[in-house]
Amino acid sequence: MPDQAIPLQPVLLSGGSGTRLWPLSREAYPKQFLPLAGERTMLQDTWLRVAGLAGDAAPLVVANEEHRxxxxxxxxxxxxxxxxxxxxxxxxxxxxxxxxxxxQAMAGGDDPLLLVLPSDHVVRDADAFRDAVRAASPAAAEGALVTFGIVPESPETGFGYIQAEPGEGVRRVLRFVEKPDADTARQYLEAGGYYWNSGMFLLRASxxxxxxxxxxxxxxxAVRAAFDAAKRDGDFVRLDKDAFAASPSDSIDYAVMEKTDRAMVLPVDIGWNDVGSWSALWDVSEQDGDGNARHGDVIAVDSRNSYAYARRLVALVGVEDLVVVETDDAVLVARKDKVQQVKDVVARLKADQRSHAVLHREVHRPWGSYDSVDQDDGxxxxxxxxxPGARLSLQSHKHRAExxxxxxxxxxxxxxxxxFDLHANQSAYIPLGARHRLENPGTGMLELIEVQSGDYLGEDDIVRYEDVYGRA
Amino acid sequence: MPDQAIPLQPVLLSGGSGTRLWPLSREAYPKQFLPLAGERTMLQDTWLRVAGLAGDAAPLVVANEEHRxxxxxxxxxxxxxxxxxxxxxxxxxxxxxxxxxxxQAMAGGDDPLLLVLPSDHVVRDADAFRDAVRAASPAAAEGALVTFGIVPESPETGFGYIQAEPGEGVRRVLRFVEKPDADTARQYLEAGGYYWNSGMFLLRASxxxxxxxxxxxxxxxAVRAAFDAAKRDGDFVRLDKDAFAASPSDSIDYAVMEKTDRAMVLPVDIGWNDVGSWSALWDVSEQDGDGNARHGDVIAVDSRNSYAYARRLVALVGVEDLVVVETDDAVLVARKDKVQQVKDVVARLKADQRSHAVLHREVHRPWGSYDSVDQDDGxxxxxxxxxPGARLSLQSHKHRAExxxxxxxxxxxxxxxxxFDLHANQSAYIPLGARHRLENPGTGMLELIEVQSGDYLGEDDIVRYEDVYGRA
Incomplete structure (x- = not known):
């Protein structure tokens, strides 16, 4: 059994920017980092789902520089x-x-099986998935590029399909097909032998x-050049920007899977959902007797089959098949079968250079976060x-006191x-122009209220003298 | 012309608690005090509509004690x-x-014509309304109780109707009828001679x-006893509580108009709307080409015939016939033809003793307002x-420093x-237990940020030693 000897390396693809779940998911904090379908984030769940397969290997993550x-x-x-x-x-x-x-996986001299996983999918039956990975390993070890095809439950038009050779277990791929129209999708479902393209793969690195x-x-x-010129910084491998940017942009499906004769597919039935839209999230969420999925403080009167996410209080009256998502600075109200148009809202916000497309009101930083809870002129x-242990940069401002x-x-x-140290219920004044730094010497979270006063209050009014996160 | 000699006294009825326009309208700050249909509040518009008719008379207002x-x-x-x-x-x-x-109107020895007006209606054609008041004055001066009947535009089932004698101008009322069912309403509209009961009256006080x-x-x-025992406090006439509470609760329609043989009606066509629901407000609001009425920062994609009110950002995607109202602490999403059920939400909030039924996040006080912009444990x-010129009570707290x-x-x-005085960008600390008072000695608004710190932060942790608003 050659696969016994070959280590398994989970690869978590975390590059998505997740505009389809706006306003919860935003460019600077997209859906894989949110606890959308449980208590842990989707990235965390993706790792924990397969950690047991990997021996003592840590995950290998490919992420956007901004999300490191x-x-x-x-x-x-x-x-x-x-x-x-x-x-x-x-x-x-x-x-x-x-x-x-x-x-990266081969840099130490190994040549592991890469278990490539998008980090923003839900898999309800993790046992079945792990069994599938084990079942696919011999073929991958022998050189096949194995993809996991999802046994379709409905004639979805939102996914690509994979047609497999008849048979059992891991099989040759006959062809990959683009997202079909509704009629074609129905034919695939009736014919059998067609599976949803999940974007999960098992393949040997070399x-x-x-x-x-x-x-x-x-x-x-291009990628080799970017990798060879990469800068290593602790656990981070920073691909060279110019070299990587010179690579054409393409999916593994187009670039390799549709062309190679080594493509194989293992059909799986694992409770998979790509959470690719608000309606998909409604599908995988717990629903009450009226079909409403409610997150937070939601009152529903005479309402059905809706998804509601509340930070404060949301009241639904007489509605059906709606998605209502209420965040600190934006509210989305969408018909459940029109949620693909949420991207049009995000596009409009980006065109208008509005921060709602990119940032949440609470903005995360390596040292913690800040949340602008009130503002007005001046x-x-x-x-x-x-x-705990974190420190902001040593900085000063030209236009504001704090x-x-x-x-x-x-x-x-x-x-x-x-x-000097301040404890709860103590305060300090930072005059305009003063060099200052904030740090948390304690073992618990430090929280403070900052009142800024000045004629300009933008984030870019900052001079950094020293920064432990390399931003000076 | 006997009405020439009789002064006109506008009476603004402002007792409503406006739950039907929750969450914008709340018990402590109901709809007559909101600028729902223009730049001024509905109370202000109601007065300005008739101020020119009243010579130099000031309005006489009947209001809830809480709203004084x-x-x-x-x-x-x-x-x-x-x-x-x-x-x-x-x-x-x-x-x-x-x-x-x-x-009250007769207390000075006069016996004016009372022009009784609910303070939360919209009248688009104020000129026509003033003409109608003038036209009704002779009959009222001669002793008729004149009501203004609205020429119906549609078979509304939400209003009572008044059947008038055939004829022109001010006429005898044949009968008052309760809110009809849809068929009956249609018959009324076809038959003619039926008018909506607007709740506006012109009648001599005596x-x-x-x-x-x-x-x-x-x-x-009961009312006479309450009035005789009333306490006068500046412009306020505080009816005696026990005596007034002893009065049966009844409408002028039931108590007088349906029984008297002096009831007359003047049909009017004045662009009237009682703004009695979110759908009624949508009706009187300016709409874009898709039939959407938008207030604030609203993005509408593929959406129609909806009303959206935004404090922050509201995005509508693919929706139709919806009402979306977003306030600082609550969001309503309702189907436009189900908005009467908004009262069920308010009832549930009241049953749960939640402040959302009564207070806005920004709470108004005689001296100004406060708004809780952030809070967490401690x-x-x-x-x-x-x-300007206002001062809070001299007070102390047992559980919090500020x-x-x-x-x-x-x-x-x-x-x-x-x-001592503080100016912008200056601060002070009020230790737990300290007697303190805040006032604004200036001519412009004072705004400050208060950070409370303590183990209990309820509004009821207050000892008042002195208060210019009589709350000590």
């Missing part, structure tokens, strides 16, 4: 101390991302690179959270030449 | 320095309210009391606005034995 601290911290929260995190300076779709993962080199040598060359109030009131934990404050 | 500062200030904003404001300690419907107004005494002497006696952040940071205007702070 999020990815690292979320994995740390589920016990992963050192994942290799390959950072994409720009998104180039899955073919280059998996190539970078393969190069074999993938070999096939990629055969069909898309341009992609392989002032802004922020709630600031600083993680009042800090600690409400939880301990703050160590540097203000020009002074350094 | 709101009513007085809103009238002051439109130039009314001294309205008599009769305060109802409890609501008893319109028959007692109008009786109290009649007694004649109303005479008729009330004839048909409901119990109501008249702390709360409020934005406080203090009107940090005040002035962000606009000047604060005069009393803290135990010290009194």
């Amino acid at each position: 601290f999020l990815a690292a911290e979320q994995l740390r929260q589920v016990g992963v101390e050192h994942a290799a995190i390959v950072l994409e300076p720009v998104g180039r779709n899955t073919a280059p991302a998996i190539a970078a993962a393969a190069l 074999r993938y690179l070999e096939e990629l080199g055969r069909f898309r040598p341009d992609i392989l060359a 002032f802004q109030v922020k709630r600031i959270k600083v993680k 009042h800090w009131i600690v409400v939880r934990g301990t703050a160590r404050v540097t203000r020009d030449n002074d350094v | 500062f709101l009513a007085a200030e809103q009238l002051r904003q439109v130039g009314v320095e001294h309205a008599a404001i009769v305060l109802e300690p409890v609501g008893r419907n319109t028959a007692p309210a109008i009786a109290a107004a009649a007694l 004649r109303y009391l005479e008729e009330l005494g004839r048909f409901r002497p119990d109501i008249l006696a 702390f709360q952040v409020k934005r406080i606005k203090v009107k 940090h005040w940071i002035v962000v606009r205007g000047t604060a005069r702070v009393t803290r135990d034995n010290d009194v």
Whole structure:
């Protein structure tokens, strides 16, 4: 059994920007980092689903440069101390991302089986999935590029399909087909032998690179150059920006799977959902007797088959088949069968350069987060959270003074030449122009209220003198 | 022309609690005080609509005790320095309210024509309405109780109807009819001679009391006792609580109009709308080419015939015939033809003793307002606005300390034995237990951020030593 000898390396693809679940998912904090379908985030669930298969291997993550601290911290929260995190300076779709993962996986001299997993899918039957991975391993070890095809439950038009040879278990792929129209999808379902393309793969690192080199040598060359020139920074592998940007953008399906004669598919029935829209999230959410999925403080009167997410209070009256998502700074109300048009809202927000497309009101930083809870001409109030041991940069502002009131934990404050500690219910004033720094010397979260006062209050009014996160 | 000699006294009925327009309208700040159909509030518009008819008379207002500062200030904003404001300690419907107004109007020895107006209706054609008041005056002066009947535009089932004698101008009422079913409403519309009961009246003060005494002497006696024992406090006439509470609750229609043989009606076509529901508000709101009425930051994609009110950002996608109302602490999403069930939401909130039924997040006080912009275990952040010249009570708290940071205007702070002024970007600390007072000695609004810190942060943790608003 050759697969016994070959290690398994889970690869979590975390490059998505998740506009389809706006306003919960935003470019700076997209859906894989949100606890949308359970208590843990989808990235965390994706890892925990397969951790047991990988021996003591840590996950290999391919993520957007912007999300590096999020990815690292979320994995740390589920016990992963050192994942290799390959950072994409720009998104180039899955073919280059998996190539970078393969190069990283082989860097130590190994040639593992890569279990490539999008980090924003739901798999209800994790046991069945792990069984499937085991079942696919011999073929992958022998050089097949194995994809997991989802046994279709309905004539979905939102997925690509894979037609398999008749048979049992791992089989040859006859063809990949694009997202079909409704009639075609119904024919596939009736005919049998067609499976949803899940974007999950099991393939040997060297074999993938070999096939990629055969069909898309341009992609392989660009990624190799980006990887060779990568900068390593702790667990982060920062691909070279210019080299990686020079790679064509393409999916593994187009670049390799549709062209190679080594493509195989294992049909699986694992409770899979790609959570690719609000209606998909409604599908996988727990529903009450009226078919309503409710998250938070939701009152439903005479309402059915709707999804409601509330930060504050949401009341539904007489509605049906709606999606209502209420966040700190934006509310979406959409008909459930029109949720694909949510992307039009995001596009409009981006065109208008509005932050709602990119940032949540609460903005995450490597040291913690800030949330602008109130603002008006000349002032802004922020709630600031600083993680234990974390420190903000040594900085000053040209246009604003700041009042800090600690409400939880301990703050160590540097203000020009002074350094002092503040505890809950103590405050400090940072005059305009003063060099200052905030850090949390404690073991619990530090929370403070910052009241800014000044004629300009933008985030870009900052001079950084020193920064432990490399932002000075 | 006997009406030339008789003064006209507009009476604004402002007793409504407006649950049908929740969450914008709430018990402590109901719809008549909101700028729902224009830039001014409905109370203000109601007064300005008829001010020109009243010579130099000020309005006579009948309001809920709880709303006295709101009513007085809103009238002051439109130039009314001294309205008599009769305060109802409890609501008893319109028959007692109008009786109290009649007694107040006659207190100086006059016997004016009372122009009785609900303060939460829209009248688009104010000229036509003023013409109608002039046209009704002779009959009212001669002793008729004249009601204004709205020429119906559709077979509404939400209003009572008035059947008038055939003819022109002011006519005898044949009968009042209850809210009809749809078939009956259609018959009324086809038959003609039926008008919507608008709740607006023109009647002589003494004649109303005479008729009330004839048909409901119990109501008249109770109101007279409440009025005789009333306490006068500036412009406020505080009806005696026990006496007024002893009055039966009844409408002028049931108590008087349906019984008297002096009821007359003047049909009018004045662009009237009672704004009695979200769908009625949509009707009177300006709509875009897709039939959407949008207030605030609303993005509509593929959506039609909907009403959206946004404090932050609201995005509609693929919806039709919806009402979406987004406030600081609650969001309503209702089908436009089911909005009458909004009252079920309010009832549930009241049953659960939730403040959303009564208060907005921004709470109005005689001295200004406060808005709880953030809170969590052990702390709360409020934005406080203090009107020029206003002062809060001298007070102390048993469970919380407070940090005040002035962000606009000047604060005069009393803290135990010290009194000092703070300007924008200055702060003060109020230790737990300290006697303190905040006032605005300036001519512009004072705004400050208050950060409370303590183990209990309820509004009821307050000891008042002195209060200019009589709350000590």
